[in-house]
Amino acid sequence: MPRRIQVLPEKLANQIAAGEVVERPASVVKELLENALDAGASRVDVTVRNGGKTEIRVADDGHGMGREDALLAMDRHATSKIRSEQDLAAIRTLGFRGEALPSIASVSRMVLETAEREGHGTRVVVTGGQMAAVEDCARRVGTTVSVRSLFFNVPARAKFLRSTAAENRAIGEVVTTAALAMPGIGFSFDSGPKDLLTLPIATGIGERIAALWGNEAAAELLPIAHRLSAGALSGMIQRPNAARSGGRRTYLFVNGRPFGDRNLVRAADRAYKTTISPGVHPHLFLFLEVPDGEVDVNVHPAKAEVRFRDRIGIERLIEEGVRAALAGLESTPSIGLRQPAAYPIV
Ligand SMILES: Nc1ncnc2c1ncn2[C@@H]1O[C@H](COP(=O)(O)OP(=O)(O)O)[C@@H](O)[C@H]1O
Ligand SMILES: [Mg+2]
Structure with a gap:
C-alpha cells in the first residue's frame, strides 16, 4: 500500500x-x-x-x-x-x-x-x-x-x-x-x-482612561482593590449612579494580559445588583494578579481567553471586591451624586 x-x-x-x-x-x-x-x-x-x-x-x-x-x-x-x-x-x-x-x-x-x-x-x-x-x-x-x-x-x-x-x-x-x-x-x-x-505616557490607569474618554468619564469611576487567596484585584469601576444602558466598557486583565470572560463580568454585576436597575451596565476595568501556575494562558490560538485553576475563587474575588468598593461609596456621603471624583485625576 x-x-x-x-x-x-x-x-x-x-x-x-x-x-x-x-x-x-x-x-x-x-x-x-x-x-x-x-x-x-x-x-x-x-x-x-x-x-x-x-x-x-x-x-x-x-x-x-x-x-x-x-x-x-x-x-x-x-x-x-x-x-x-x-x-x-x-x-x-x-x-x-x-x-x-x-x-x-x-x-x-x-x-x-x-x-x-x-x-x-x-x-x-x-x-x-x-x-x-x-x-x-x-x-x-x-x-x-x-x-x-x-x-x-x-x-x-x-x-x-x-x-x-x-x-x-x-x-x-x-x-x-x-x-x-x-x-x-x-x-x-x-x-x-x-x-x-x-x-502620552500616563502615570496610572485613571490618567489613561481620562486620555481615552475624557476627564468626565474618568471622574465617574471608583478605585477598587481587594485580595483573597486566589489573587489580588485592582482597577476602576463605574459609580452606580453614572452607569447607563448600552455602550458598555468591560476590560479584564490577568497578570497584565487582556482576556475575555463573561462569567467574571457577571460576578461583578452581581455585586452591583442592589445599586442599579436591571439593563444598566457599569463600566469595569479590572486587573487581576494571580500567582504563576494559577492561570493557563495557552487555551486559545489568539490568546483571547484564559483558564483559572481556582475559578470560583476568582469569581469571589471580583464579586467581593466590587461590593467592597461600592460599600465604601455608601459610607462616604460626601461623594454624592454627580460630584467630581474624590481622587485626583492627573
Ligand atoms: N517588535 C519586536 N521587537 C523585538 N523582537 C521581536 C519583535 N517582534 C518579534 N520579535 C522576536 O521575534 C520572535 C517571534 O515573534 P512571534 O512570531 O510574534 O512569536 P512570539 O511573540 O510568540 O514569541 C519573538 O519571540 C521575539 O523574539
Ligand atoms: Mg508575538
Missing part, C-alpha cells in the same frame, strides 16, 4: 496557523503590539491605510533584533519567550507561541526593519511566506513591521474584510485595550491623514 500521509510544507502550515491567528487587520495589530510590548518599548505607533487592508505599520522603540534573530523570528515556533515546559506555566510575556510573524507573513507582504544597535539595522522582506530580501538598513534601535496587502493570496479570507470604518474601529479597540494594560507606555494610532488616538 502506498503511504498516504505526508508532513505539510512550512508555507502551507503557516497559512493554516494564520487562519486561526489572523482573522482581520485588528488581529495583526494585536500580535504586533504584543511583540512591541514584550520588547520593552516605551512608545508604540500604529499607522494603517484603508482600515489596515492596504497597510498596517507598527513601530516600536523596544530592544530590536540582530540579523540572526530577525531571520529566525520568521520561522514557525521560533520564540525568545519560552524555552521549556516549565516556562509555559509561568508566562509573563504576551507572546509565547512563536507563530505570529510567520503566520502574518504567509498571508501578506511583510517588511520587518529592526535594529538592536543604533544605525545598524536589518530589513527582511517576506512575500506570501517567501523570503524575498534580507539587507542592511539604517535605523534607530527598535522595530517597525509593515504588513501590506493582507490576504492577497487568500481571496476567501479577503472577502470577509469589512468596511474601512469597521476595521478601524476594531483596531482602535485593540490599541485601547493594550493602552489600558500599559498606562506607562505611549501609544498612537493614525489612519494616515487622521490621528485616531494619541496617548
Whole structure:
C-alpha cells in the first residue's frame, strides 16, 4: 500500500496557523503590539491605510533584533519567550507561541526593519511566506513591521474584510485595550491623514482612561482593590449612579494580559445588583494578579481567553471586591451624586 500521509510544507502550515491567528487587520495589530510590548518599548505607533487592508505599520522603540534573530523570528515556533515546559506555566510575556510573524507573513507582504544597535539595522522582506530580501538598513534601535496587502493570496479570507470604518474601529479597540494594560507606555494610532488616538505616557490607569474618554468619564469611576487567596484585584469601576444602558466598557486583565470572560463580568454585576436597575451596565476595568501556575494562558490560538485553576475563587474575588468598593461609596456621603471624583485625576 502506498503511504498516504505526508508532513505539510512550512508555507502551507503557516497559512493554516494564520487562519486561526489572523482573522482581520485588528488581529495583526494585536500580535504586533504584543511583540512591541514584550520588547520593552516605551512608545508604540500604529499607522494603517484603508482600515489596515492596504497597510498596517507598527513601530516600536523596544530592544530590536540582530540579523540572526530577525531571520529566525520568521520561522514557525521560533520564540525568545519560552524555552521549556516549565516556562509555559509561568508566562509573563504576551507572546509565547512563536507563530505570529510567520503566520502574518504567509498571508501578506511583510517588511520587518529592526535594529538592536543604533544605525545598524536589518530589513527582511517576506512575500506570501517567501523570503524575498534580507539587507542592511539604517535605523534607530527598535522595530517597525509593515504588513501590506493582507490576504492577497487568500481571496476567501479577503472577502470577509469589512468596511474601512469597521476595521478601524476594531483596531482602535485593540490599541485601547493594550493602552489600558500599559498606562506607562505611549501609544498612537493614525489612519494616515487622521490621528485616531494619541496617548502620552500616563502615570496610572485613571490618567489613561481620562486620555481615552475624557476627564468626565474618568471622574465617574471608583478605585477598587481587594485580595483573597486566589489573587489580588485592582482597577476602576463605574459609580452606580453614572452607569447607563448600552455602550458598555468591560476590560479584564490577568497578570497584565487582556482576556475575555463573561462569567467574571457577571460576578461583578452581581455585586452591583442592589445599586442599579436591571439593563444598566457599569463600566469595569479590572486587573487581576494571580500567582504563576494559577492561570493557563495557552487555551486559545489568539490568546483571547484564559483558564483559572481556582475559578470560583476568582469569581469571589471580583464579586467581593466590587461590593467592597461600592460599600465604601455608601459610607462616604460626601461623594454624592454627580460630584467630581474624590481622587485626583492627573
Ligand atoms: N517588535 C519586536 N521587537 C523585538 N523582537 C521581536 C519583535 N517582534 C518579534 N520579535 C522576536 O521575534 C520572535 C517571534 O515573534 P512571534 O512570531 O510574534 O512569536 P512570539 O511573540 O510568540 O514569541 C519573538 O519571540 C521575539 O523574539
Ligand atoms: Mg508575538
